[in-house]
Amino acid sequence: MDTTLRDGEQSSGVSFSASEKLTIAQLLLTELKVDRIEVASARVSEGEFQAVKKITEWAAANGFIDKVEVLTFVDGEVSINWMLEAGAKVMNLLTKGSLNHLTHQLKKTPQQHFDEVGAVVALANKKGIECNVYLEDWSNGMRHSKDYVFAYLDFLSAQPVKRILLPDTLGVLTPSETYEYLHEIVNRYPAVHFDFHAHNDYDLGTANVLEAVKAGVHGLHLTVNGMGERAGNAPLASAVAVLNDYVKDVRTSVVEEELYKVSKLVENFSGFRIPVNKPVVGENVFTQTAGIHADGDKKNNLYYNDLLPERFGRKRKYALGKTSGKANIENNLQQLGIQLSDEDLKKVTQRIIELGDRKETVTQADLPYIISDVLDSNSIDEKVKIENYALTHSQGLRPSATLKINFEGEFFEEHAQGDGQYDAFMNALKRVYIRKNIVLPFLTDYEVHIPPGGKTDALCETIITWMHNGKEFKTRGLDSDQTVSAIKATQKMLNII
Structure with missing residues (x-):
């Protein structure tokens, strides 16, 4: 499930317009082919309501309405009525997954909470809304109040709930904990579908996703470019790549070739800039800068790994700068169809090194200008x-x-x-x-x-x-x-x- 339009929009300073949300939703489902999208939180604003309505109208007309989900709250009929007006059919009910949250935020007993959740789930089913349940702060619940978590899961496993969603809300889990907790839960409730929702506060989001899948979890929540609160969520592109390469018995529906295109669109709509070194989608991740690497690529692809740029609709580049050396320049010249004598190549290399001392990189598009300038100056x-x-x-x-x-x-x-x-x-x-x-x-x-x-x-x-x-x-x-x-x-x- 991609939650860029809900959890991802909680990135500081990010707010998509209704038209932008619709465009992203369409790309996620039709081009990238994720299984489901979580598009909003109920009751947030009139603008959010209109955005969800646009998405559900399009989804209903194109056979995707069961793939569009909305975060809702334990508030009796309020969230449910909001969903019905917006045309949504699947709700992800936010509930408390740790005794600490339940006691200090809601100030209720577990039984009171379970009763209220049960009432909302029953009402949702009665009104034709499919229900999934989030256990907010579940990771801390497993660390500090495991008995409460299992008592709650015992209750939910008997409810008409399709999926139980287990978030590492504060991004605190280590990979070993992720595996341990999820393995225990999946084995204890073999008939229940569990999703794992990773945050990236310790930069462990993708590692935790990998361990969750190894532990037998059935679904993952990811975001484009790792957008989300604080340090963000587990990034979709990285998670898909690592699953495809390192988990042999698991396949996803995601089309790898579309990841970069969707990533750039979301970057432009959100203003949330992608770090140039971000795996898979960053501008520099398929760029060789060091001359020794470019030379090795020419000699039996010595510096290649399984993350080939063509998988993601991209091309390998050879940066031009003070560390690039002759091999990088020759690779770029070859791509441009330009041949130089050894003497002229040395002169061009020297000029690029000089420019590299003043600029971070020289692009391939700069190269014809540099050649022209060098050869012109020589005369x-x-x-x-x-x-x-x-x-x-x-x-x-x-x-x-x-x-x-x-x-x-x-x-x-x-x-x-x-x-x-x-x-x-x-x-x-x-x-x-x-x-x-x-x-x-x-x-x-x-x-x-x-x-x-x-x-x-x-x-x-x-x-x-x-x-x-x-x-x-x-x-x-x-x-x-x-x-x-x-x-x-x-x-x-x-x-x-």
Whole structure:
């Protein structure tokens, strides 16, 4: 059961709109093919009610209504009537799974609680609603009040309840405890269907899921991207991957190839960002950065494991940076269909290392720009060098530039203002060249190219077209800063003339 739309939405700062909830629900059931979805808590708000209504209307029309579940409360008819109005058919009743919660939050005896739960279950069945029961704080109940838990399970096993849901509400279980507690319960109640609901407070959610399945539990509650309160819930993608790879006699209905797509959609809708190193769905988890790893991949896939990116609709990437080395670059060139001589490959490698010292990574999309810049720079003899510059941009003041230029060993310094930072830079440069009695070329065109992907740290290529003595020529500059890339293109022009 995926509970992204209920428990996952309890992540701090996350609130899906009704349309977003419907879209996610549709993808979970039709594309990802989870067995069930828990979409909301009853009575929360009018917006939640409208969202559930949209989902149940779609689900009823498409044969999924029995797969849509709602968290409800022990409140007589109130939650049940809310569900009936919303069109939902399956309720997950929240009850107390530890004596501590029962005594201090509800201030009731076990028998009082059991009677009230029994009354709600009977009413739900009478009104045509299928009922499952949560034992909130069940994990602490097993640790500190096991007699209460078993007394309650004895009671529930005789009720018209389809599934009993056992949550590690505070995420406190160790894997060994998860196995021990669930193995004991499954063996004691062989005719009852039990679900395990893991939280991730100690980063043990996926490990606990694995142990729960080994212990014989019948169902799991998971969320896309591990969303949920505090440290979140056990993540769907990781749990599915580990079950498929390490539990031979268990299969899930989940379509692995759809995990990444749904993950990215939920990330965009929720604003809940996926860590780049999050297993299976993180941006970096199928990216080799170290050159030795890329070299090993070329030699009999030495650094591959069973988590092949193609399983999840993804591709392996080779990061370009200061640690990437020649093998990474060759892999990227091969994917782009580009061949370089050994000499040019060395030069490109060196430039990527230099850029890697300034940027965290260089992307494959940056690579053609880097090659173009390196090969272009190799053909120009550098007699003029812009040593230093300062650019200013202030509210209410004209942009200005101060530069220091090395002209064949002779140094000049000038300051000027302009309509923009680059215009101010060019005005200062013209002042230098007036002193040398040299007329600068006329700028006829100025193009800026940014590699696809829209990342803020992408390299920026500026191509400037110049007219000089009746002839037109182009120079290019490359940098993560647009104005700096234009200045580099301008320095090439100065050396060409």
